[in-house]
Amino acid sequence: MELFIIVDSGLKPFKTSEDEDFHDLIAERYKICPTIITSNLGFSEWGEAFNYKLLGAVPLDRLRHGALRWSSKVRASEAQRKRL
16 A cells, blocks of 8 residues: 545544544555545544544544644745745
């Protein structure tokens, strides 16, 4: 498996079937393949995106384990203005 990138995770709450799909995706890739996830939410807020909280907790724990987290305080619109 190759690098997988998920952009803007958690902007809308997952539907129940999406909770399961996200769980399965992370479980499949755990400790095997690189995954990058971007989000405007803080990591502590990600659990709110899941309808079934227990099912959502498992992939979040796996993502936290051995993860490299990078956080930016600059909003995209501010970054765009600085480039102009």
